[in-house]
Amino acid sequence: MxxxxxxxxxxxxxxxxxxxxxxxxxxxxxxxxxxxxxxxxxxxxxxxALWEPAPKVVNVAHGDTLRISVEFKYSGPAKTMKLRGEIGQRRWGLYGRTDIWDCLRLQDTCSFTIGPVTHPITFRSGVVGIPHIDIPILVKPNTGGYMDGGKHYSIYAKLIDGISFTEGETGSFMQEDALFVVSAEPTFSDFKIDDYKQV
Amino acid sequence: MAQYAEITHVGGPESATEGNWVMIPVQIVNKWHHALSLRCTGHHTPQELFIDRIRDVASGETWYLSGLFRMPNHDVVVLIASWFLGTDGQYHLDDQKTRTIKLTELVPSFSEFKITDYRAV
Known part of the structure; x- marks a missing residue:
């Protein structure tokens, strides 16, 4: 056989x-x-959404600003666009963990124009008019806050204004647990009576 | 047919993208049996002058020159003309050649978008 x-x-x-x-x-x-x-x-x-582990964890607190820097390649005619950065987290679905992006904070940059370029050129934040994305951190229970202290959050960034989102092309992957929000809860300790006297 | 200043070559790309520099090399031969003062002009549609030069060219010599212009947002027809200095002190048109340069359409293409850094500031 x-x-x-x-x-x-x-x-x-x-x-x-x-x-x-x-x-x-x-x-x-x-x-x-x-x-x-x-x-x-x-x-x-x-x-x-497509996720990847964040390369580092940045501690932030209420009042901080998170600065995200990006780079991308572009070839084509002159084009005007904006960058958008988001802070969010994965949402848990009915059947366990799903890949839904739950946005908590987002910030757009001002408009900028690139091109025309005939061959792909790398554009980077901070170079030739490409902005960084600055997102103010607002933590509960402060007014207008959406993020909780003591929790991890994820980030991603993308190009907007007439540009469709594709991970790795016009936007980044979701970087999981990139931020840790230092608790904004008031903390008391070392309470003691300093003195007592008749008045 | 040129009498004195024959344009033997008009070069340049077949096509170009909007905003890019386009170089047009030109060769002109003095066919006359004496040196002549020649003039070369170059226009592209719509009538933008990008070459206007004068030089004494020996008999039988080839004059190499070139001109640059930025590609507009449409096809262009380049018109190169050669002129010779007459006894009346004026330059007279002698030869003309054209070259068409097509506009290359650029298609937006993005790739390799990534977050390079993030920090609290």
Whole structure:
């Protein structure tokens, strides 16, 4: 008896437009005709985000400003755009952890123009008019605060103003747990009676 | 057909992108049996002058020169003309050549977007 081997090249996985369900979690996902991915939750579709661990954790406190620097390559005609930075976190869905981006703070830069350039050139924050993204940190319970002290938050940045979002092309991956918000809760300690006398 | 100052070459790219510099090299030969004062002019549509030079050119000598212009947002037709100095003290048109340069359409393309740093300031 001889053993014969059948070799098959399945090629890259491609999904047709439509609904798919994770057999383990039961979570429903939707893929559109352009290959964009969405997750279904409570009657809404949310764009799926791609995550990566943050390379470092930055401690921030109420009143600080988070400065995000970016770089990207561009070739094409002269184009005007803005940068947007967001602070958020992953949202937990019904069936466990899902990839929904829950934005808590966002900040846009002023408009800037690049190009025309015929070959891809790297543009960096702080060079030739490309701004940094400065996001004021507001922590509960201060007025207007949205972030909680003692928690980790994630960040990402993207180009906006007529530019569609694609991770790694016009926007970054979500960098998980990039920030740690130092507690803004009032803290009392070392209470003692200093003196007592008849008055 | 040129009598004295024949344009033997008009170079340059087939196409260019808006805003880029376009260089047009030109060669003119003095066919006359004496040295002549020649003039070369270069226009591109719509009538922007980007070459206007005068030089004494020996008999049989080739005059190499070039001109630069920024590519506008449309196709251009470059018109190079050679002139010779007549006995009346005026430059007279002798030869003309054209070259068409197509506008290359640029398509916006982004890639490799990433966060390089973040910090509290």
């Amino acid at each position: 001889t053993i014969k081997t059948l070799a098959m090249n399945l090629g890259p996985l491609s999904l047709l437009e439509g609904w798919y369900q994770d057999p383990t979690t039961g979570q429903w996902y939707y893929y559109d005709a352009e290959g964009n991915r969405y997750v279904y939750a409570a009657g809404y579709l949310y764009a799926l």
